[in-house]
Amino acid sequence: MGKLIIKEKEVVVPGDDLAEGMDYLPGNGTYRDGEKIVASKLGLASVDGRAVKIIALSGQYSPKRGDTVIGKVIDVTINGWRFEINCAYSSMLSMKDATSQFIQRGADLTQYYNIGEWVTATITNVTSQKLIDLTMKGPGLRKLVGGRIIKVSPSKVPRIIGKMGSMVTMIKTQTNCRITVGQNGLIWLQGEPKDEILAAETIKKIESESHISGLTEKIEAFLKQKTK
Amino acid sequence: MNSQKDYMMKFLNSGTRFDGRKLEEYRKVSVEYGVSKNAEGSARVKIGKTEVLAGIKLSVGKPFPDTPNDGVLMVGAELIPMSNPEFESGPPGIQAIELARVIDRGIRESKAIDIRKLCIEKGEKVWLMSVDIVPVNDDGNLFDAAGLATVAALKDTLFPKYDGVEINYKEKTKEGLPMSKEPISITVIKIGDKLLIDPTTDEEKMIEARLTIASIKDKTICALQKGGEDPLTLEEIDQMVELGLKKAEELHKLL
Numbered sequence: 001m002g003k004l005i006i007k008e009k010e011v012v013v014p015g016d017d018l019a020e021g022m023d024y025l026p027g028n029g030t031y032r033d034g035e036k037i038v039a040s041k042l043g044l045a046s047v048d049g050r051a052v053k054i055i056a057l058s059g060q061y062s063p064k065r066g067d068t069v070i071g072k073v074i075d076v077t078i079n080g081w082r083f084e085i086n087c088a089y090s091s092m093l094s095m096k097d098a099t100s101q102f103i104q105r106g107a108d109l110t111q112y113y114n115i116g117e118w119v120t121a122t123i124t125n126v127t128s129q130k131l132i133d134l135t136m137k138g139p140g141l142r143k144l145v146g147g148r149i150i151k152v153s154p155s156k157v158p159r160i161i162g163k164m165g166s167m168v169t170m171i172k173t174q175t176n177c178r179i180t181v182g183q184n185g186l187i188w189l190q191g192e193p194k195d196e197i198l199a200a201e202t203i204k205k206i207e208s209e210s211h212i213s214g215l216t217e218k219i220e221a222f223l224k225q226k227t228k
Numbered sequence: 229m230n231s232q233k234d235y236m237m238k239f240l241n242s243g244t245r246f247d248g249r250k251l252e253e254y255r256k257v258s259v260e261y262g263v264s265k266n267a268e269g270s271a272r273v274k275i276g277k278t279e280v281l282a283g284i285k286l287s288v289g290k291p292f293p294d295t296p297n298d299g300v301l302m303v304g305a306e307l308i309p310m311s312n313p314e315f316e317s318g319p320p321g322i323q324a325i326e327l328a329r330v331i332d333r334g335i336r337e338s339k340a341i342d343i344r345k346l347c348i349e350k351g352e353k354v355w356l357m358s359v360d361i362v363p364v365n366d367d368g369n370l371f372d373a374a375g376l377a378t379v380a381a382l383k384d385t386l387f388p389k390y391d392g393v394e395i396n397y398k399e400k401t402k403e404g405l406p407m408s409k410e411p412i413s414i415t416v417i418k419i420g421d422k423l424l425i426d427p428t429t430d431e432e433k434m435i436e437a438r439l440t441i442a443s444i445k446d447k448t449i450c451a452l453q454k455g456g457e458d459p460l461t462l463e464e465i466d467q468m469v470e471l472g473l474k475k476a477e478e479l480h481k482l483l
Contacts, residue, residue: 116232146235148246148430193239197248 008047011057012039018052027053043155061087061154061184063132067123068141070149070182071134073113081113083121083134086151086184091132093121098136118144118188120180144180147190150200152207154185159210160203167206167216174223175199198226233419233434240422245431251424252471259376259482261384268400269385273377275426277367282377283360284385288395291347291354299346299354303332305361305374312366312429330371330413330453331361331378334442338411338450341382345406348390355387357405368428371440372479375413380483382407411450412479413442414472418458423467425475439465441472445480449473 002021006012016039018030026032029041030052039045043054063069063085071083071091080094095103099112113119120141121134136142152160161168161181172179177191177199187203189196206219239245249255255276264270267283291298305328307315315321320328335341346355359381361374387403389396417427417438427435437456443449449469454460460468 146231148232148235193242193244197244197246200246201248 004047004052006045008045010045011043012045012054013042014040018045023050025051027051029054029056056155058153058155061085063087063089063091063123063126063130064183065123065126067183068120069123069134069184070118070120070144070180070186070188071184072149073115073117073119076109076113076115081109083119085132085134085182086154086186087132089130089132091123091134093119093134093136097124097134100137113143118149120144120182120188140180144188147178147188148196150187150189150203152185152187152203154183156207156210157181157183157185159215160187160206162216167219170216170220170223171199171202174227175202198223236431236434237420237422240419240424245424247428249426251422252475254426254475254478257376257479257482259380261380266397267381268388268397269381269383269405271377271380271384272364273373273380275369275373275376276428277365278369278373279364280370280373280377281362281364282374282381283362284381285358285360286385286388286395287356287358288348288353288390289356291351293351296351297344297347297354299341299343300356301332301336301341301343301359302357303328303335303359303361303378305331305363307363307366307370311363315366326453326455327370327374328361330440330442330451331359331374333451333453334375334411334413335359335378335382338409338442338444338448340379340407340409340411340444342406342408366429368430368432369415369426371415372413372426375411375442376479376482379410379412383410383483409444410480410483411442411444412476412483413440413451414475414479415440416468416471418456418460418464418468423464423471425471439468439472441469441476443473443476447473447477 002023004019005017017036019037024037026037030037031040037052041054041056043056046053069085071085073081074084075082083091085091121136122138124135125133175195175198177195180188189199258274260272263272264283268286269284271282273280305324307324309315309317359378363370385405386400389399415438416423416425417435419434435456436458437460440453442451
């Protein structure tokens with residue numbers, strides 16, 4: 001029978017042993033070393049059935065299938081576009097996944113998405129070689145025109161979105177801004193200058209105070225006071 | 229790319245910027261002296277998230293033949309990739325050379341340091357001052373940060389012990405550099421028809437023209453450097469200089 005070495009919600013650093021024995025399975029942010037499961041990230045350990053995983057406290061974005069991300073066009077190739085999505089690997093959007101419009105053979109692809117433009121897209125596949133495929137067919141996936149992009153730590157994205165999107169909805173309604181949050185830590189904002197600065201400030205506040213409990217109430221009070 | 233500029237113009241026209249500052253507002257500036265043990269003088273300057281280190285090394289060497297009485301000032305800047313993903317390692321590029329030259333000119337032309345006093349033996353031995361500028365983090369406005377750091381480092385400098393043959397770097401004397409003035413450079417940039425100071429990296433990408441103005445306490449202009457692709461009108465230059473001198477006054481209080 002396997003043995004759990006750590007407690008639930010304990011802070012672990014890379015190299016810490018988490019569990020022993022083959023009964024446990026390595027999840028996100030962990031790997032198996034012989035009989036042991038070892039941490040590869042800094043974060044809070046969490047046990048989910050037989051799987052041991054880590055909720056990362058910091059670190060870069062690692063692409064996952066199904067994530068909606070914000071990316072910038074860095075190259076236009078003969079059959080699609082290459083995107084930079086704030087991660088170590090570049091990603092491809094092929095012509096057939098790009099738009100519901102019909103693209104004529106030999107058409108100039110830059111008229112759809114040109115270098116330097118921002119879009120929201122969903123990751124359809126990540127190969128073992130970390131080749132990332134994107135699609136832009138889906139609800140809410142579009143080119144981001146106007147507005148600006150701000151960067152936050154990807155591990156704080158869940159806090160910015162909140163439970164069922166509660167946090168981001170609150171910021172949207174209180175500041176009258178259009179906001180799109182990418183899982184990769186890029187956030188697109190658009191609104192009147194005064195409102196948008198407040199939205200950006202709020203997001204930065206959430207990022208720096210993400211560990212505090214009762215954050216939603218605190219942010220609500222902050223926004224109320226600022227918009228008064 | 230143009231849509232991003234239009235979007236920024238919308239902000240600038242309403243008198244504010246992406247980070248909520250006014251057009252003529254500086255970020256928070258802090259100056260820290262003596263950050264390096266091995267340098268004769270050093271300083272760290274932070275402007276918002278921008279962080280620059282400057283260090284001074286003193287050594288003894290031969291003066292240039294055309295100025296046998298004068299000490300030598302050398303300014304070098306290295307834009308390390310750690311500070312900004314757009315910087316490449318290797319020999320200094322045009323940006324690094326410009327940065328070093330602008331700082332060099334500010335100090336040299338203001339005659340901040342009496343280089344005559346750095347002469348030990350005419351035509352044979354003088355003090356050589358090497359200034360090294362390293363940005364630790366680049367969030368825009370490296371010119372002003374580097375200028376401020378350099379002046380702070382020069383103020384912090386103490387001569388090492390020198391017996392005429394060898395320098396003992398381990399022991400510092402109480403004597404500082406013969407420094408009489410403090411040249412402060414302020415960069416004013418132009419985006420659209422707006423003039424602003426202390427740009428962030430986002431804003432630096434949109435620059436049409438910029439003017440770096442080095443001045444000393446009595447508002448004497450010592451050096452100017454124009455950059456960017458667009459020309460400037462006389463009125464714009466007047467406005468920029470006025471703004472630069474006004475802000476320099478504020479920064480003088482920090483040193």
